[in-house]
Amino acid sequence: MKKKTETTQPVTKKKIALTVKNLHITYRGLKKTSIRAIWTKLGSRVEKFHALKGISFELEEGKILGIIGKNGSGKSTMLRAIAGIFSPDKGTINLHGHTISLLSIGVGFNKKLTGKENIYLSGMLLGFSEEQIRMKEKEIIEFADIGDFINKPVKTYSSGMYSKLAFAITAILETDIMLIDEVLSVGDARFKEKSYNKMKELISDEHRTVLIVSHSLDTISSLCDEVLWINDGDFVALGPVEEIIPKYEEFMEQKTTSGS
Amino acid sequence: MKKFIFNIRRYYKYAIYSAKAELKSEVADSYLNWLWWIIEPLCFMLIYTFVFGTVFQNNEKYFASFVFVGLIAWEFFNRMILGSVKLIINNRDLVTKVYIPKYILLLSKSFTYLFKTGISFLILIPLLIFQHVPFTWHMLLCIPIFMVLYVLTFGIGLILMHFGVTLNDLANLTNIGLKMVFYLSGVFYNIQKRLKGRWFAPYLLRANPIAFCMHELRKVFLEQKIPSIQGLGFWLLVGLVLCMIGVHVIHKNENSYAKVI
Numbered sequence: 362m363k364k365k366t367e368t369t370q371p372v373t374k375k376k377i378a379l380t381v382k383n384l385h386i387t388y389r390g391l392k393k394t395s396i397r398a399i400w401t402k403l404g405s406r407v408e409k410f411h412a413l414k415g416i417s418f419e420l421e422e423g424k425i426l427g428i429i430g431k432n433g434s435g436k437s438t439m440l441r442a443i444a445g446i447f448s449p450d451k452g453t454i455n456l457h458g459h460t461i462s463l464l465s466i467g468v469g470f471n472k473k474l475t476g477k478e479n480i481y482l483s484g485m486l487l488g489f490s491e492e493q494i495r496m497k498e499k500e501i502i503e504f505a506d507i508g509d510f511i512n513k514p515v516k517t518y519s520s521g522m523y524s525k526l527a528f529a530i531t532a533i534l535e536t537d538i539m540l541i542d543e544v545l546s547v548g549d550a551r552f553k554e555k556s557y558n559k560m561k562e563l564i565s566d567e568h569r570t571v572l573i574v575s576h577s578l579d580t581i582s583s584l585c586d587e588v589l590w591i592n593d594g595d596f597v598a599l600g601p602v603e604e605i606i607p608k609y610e611e612f613m614e615q616k617t618t619s620g621s
Numbered sequence: 622m623k624k625f626i627f628n629i630r631r632y633y634k635y636a637i638y639s640a641k642a643e644l645k646s647e648v649a650d651s652y653l654n655w656l657w658w659i660i661e662p663l664c665f666m667l668i669y670t671f672v673f674g675t676v677f678q679n680n681e682k683y684f685a686s687f688v689f690v691g692l693i694a695w696e697f698f699n700r701m702i703l704g705s706v707k708l709i710i711n712n713r714d715l716v717t718k719v720y721i722p723k724y725i726l727l728l729s730k731s732f733t734y735l736f737k738t739g740i741s742f743l744i745l746i747p748l749l750i751f752q753h754v755p756f757t758w759h760m761l762l763c764i765p766i767f768m769v770l771y772v773l774t775f776g777i778g779l780i781l782m783h784f785g786v787t788l789n790d791l792a793n794l795t796n797i798g799l800k801m802v803f804y805l806s807g808v809f810y811n812i813q814k815r816l817k818g819r820w821f822a823p824y825l826l827r828a829n830p831i832a833f834c835m836h837e838l839r840k841v842f843l844e845q846k847i848p849s850i851q852g853l854g855f856w857l858l859v860g861l862v863l864c865m866i867g868v869h870v871i872h873k874n875e876n877s878y879a880k881v882i
Binding site for chain 1: 649720
């Protein structure tokens with residue numbers, strides 16, 4: 362049925378934002394070692410951990426993709442690979458020229474500096490120019506809502522204020538493709554709701570493509586258009602939310618009953 | 622190489638900003654603040670001048686300036702090398718969360734050290750006046766000499782940075798290496814005069830780029846001489862080759878760093 366709708370839609374409307382082809386990632390190669398260990402272990406084989414075993418998918422512009430799977434199935438690894446932090450051992454990731462960022466909390470913060478200075482530091486690290494940040498600075502400060510603390514060193518912040526500022530930076534400085542790894546709950550109840558709404562607003566922009574990793578199936582089903590399910594690094598299924606989520610729930614239930 | 626230039630263009634502003642931020646945070650909560658940047662090199666100079674000038678009876682001309690020039694070059698080299706070994710691991714938070722060309726981290730670090738070196742050079746001026754060292758145009762030649770030292774140090778730093786990720790005890794090894802280079806570079810003695818007639822003296826000067834740069838810096842500051850163009854050209858070339866190797870190695874491996882640390 363899905364195929365039918367795709368072919369009937371005009372071709373111009375469908376723009377691919379992200380193509381992942383046969384993605385393999387292994388943890389090995391550069392293994393932490395000491396000089397003594399080099400002598401003693403010379404020639405012995407290093408153990409490999411195959412985190413992703415050939416994942417392929419394509420994502421249209423403006424779509425929101427949820428990624429599910431049990432712990433250790435390679436979800437975060439995949440996000441990091443797409444963000445460019447890891448290099449794939451095999452396969453390709455094509456961003457089709459879009460800007461991308463992994464929404465993570467407080468990247469590159471210097472705790473001795475003020476909140477304002479950290480906005481610039483973190484923003485520039487995410488690839489924005491000083492002017493771009495200056496334009497958004499007010500909005501960020503407003504959203505973070507931490508009052509006079511914005512001019513005080515970050516080390517004096519409470520952990521809630523810290524995450525509020527950090528969230529504001531990443532949420533307001535937006536990129537074409539956003540990767541979100543379980544960061545929907547920061548701060549107090551009021552801020553949580555605010556950030557959830559902001560997140561919804563951000564990802565519902567029709568040009569923004571979003572990938573969300575979450576264990577909360579509620580979050581996934583309320584936010585996402587499509588779901589990708591991976592298990593132990595293997596591709597299991599990709600499809601609309603209504604189709605995949607029940608299957609996943611069933612699978613997880615089976616596991617718990619067979620495990621106990 | 623294209624990628625390197627592109628990355629530098631894209632990230633140099635971040636490198637400068639983060640260098641500024643680091644300098645700021647360094648003095649943010651100390652009582653004497655930025656005065657430490659002046660006090661520290663001055664005190665080191667006084668200590669070395671006292672110990673090696675008075676206690677060990679060194680009658681080098683302009684001895685305090687002699688030691689200070691040596692210290693400027695040494696401190697820069699020392700800081701860069703020590704800083705580079707653990708650089709990636711110390712920036713774990715950053716490296717595992719966002720992509721940044723790793724040499725930008727070293728570049729940013731080097732800016733903070735360059736800034737401190739600049740302050741030391743400013744302190745050198747009153748010291749030279751105090752010791753009645755004649756001021757000549759030769760002193761301007763310290764700039765190309767220092768550039769050679771920078772390129773060399775950056776190249777070595779890049780390579781150490783890469784191996785520092787996987788080799789846990791590289792820091793210990795570099796500590797020993799640095800101590801050796803420190804004593805062999807003649808920070809507080811004149812290699813040419815002290816080791817006159819020893820068969821290894823010329824090798825010490827020629828094979829050790831730090832000793833060489835120090836020697837050339839002293840030539841332009843204290844002896845009103847032109848530095849050895851040949852020597853500078855040679856070490857610049859070596860430095861550039863090291864940088865190229867370093868950049869290549871890092872490009873090839875940087876995306877695996879996040880998996881290791």
